[in-house]
Each structure stands twice: as structure tokens, then as C-alpha cells.
Amino acid sequence: MLSPFDCYLVGRGVKTLPARMKHHEENAVAIARFLESHSRVARVYYPGLESHPQHDLASEQMSGYSGMLSFEFDGTSIELEAFLEGLEIFTPGASLGGVESLVEAPSLMIPDAVGHGEATAEIPETLVRVSVGLEDADDLREDLETALP
Secondary structure (H helix, E strand, O other), X not given: OOOHHHHHHHHHHHHHHHHHHHHHHHHHHXXXXXXXXXXXXXXXXXXXXOOOOOHHHHHHHOOOOOOEEEEEEOOOHHHHHHHHHHOOOOEEOOOOOOOOOEEEOHHHHOHHHXXXXXXXXXXXXXXXEEEXXXXXXXXXXXXXXXXXX
């Protein structure tokens, strides 16, 4: 049971949800394409990219691709940590999905999830999860480019 104020907040947020989701997706596509072409990125996981193995299926089933993506950083865990510390707009966060851009490296934030620093079939050690927010896409690209070694 939600409180009256919580109901008000849900109602207010639902009114702008389509516009926010469209902007999330536009930014995520721009960031995914940027990451896909960067030399320090081994692989990008985003169904909105034509290179994604299930892009065609996602296109049939979805009207958009969301603002969530993941990528595998091409480097050591020490370099990955330095990359994350170099970000200014993307904020480290374990709860992804707000209007601000957030980033999470499961191996650094929850080490037990990836077998104490060893890559597993489920979660690569250098995986980075990104929730692309509503900030300017050029600012987000520049933040990533500056932080990538």
C-alpha cells in the first residue's frame, strides 16, 4: 500500500516516462556506438547495436532498446578501477536505472559475484554495467573518453 504522497509521485513520473525513456535510449545508442569503436573496449552488450547477436529478435519484440548497456573493458582490474575513478559525470552505483548516468563494475563492487577476481562464464572480471542517463550525450561521451586510458 502506497502512501498518498508516493501515489502522487508515481502519477507525476508516469506523465513524463515516454519522453524520458526516448531520451535514455537515444543517449544509450550514442554511448554504445562510441564504446564499440573504442580501442579499450573489448565488447559491447546492447541490443540496439546491429552487431548484437540478438539485435533482430530485439527489434521484433521491442519498440526501443532502453538506456541500459554493458561492456567489457580491455585491460586489467587495476586499469578498470582507474577508469571508474576518472569518470566525472557517470557515478558509481549499485542501483541502476535513475535519470542520472550510473556505472557499476560487479567485480569491484561485489567481488563474490565473480569468484574473487577470476573471470567466470557468467560475469567477466572486466564487465562494466551502465545506466545511461538524461545528460547531454556529448558530455557523456567526453567523460568516457577522458577516463578511458
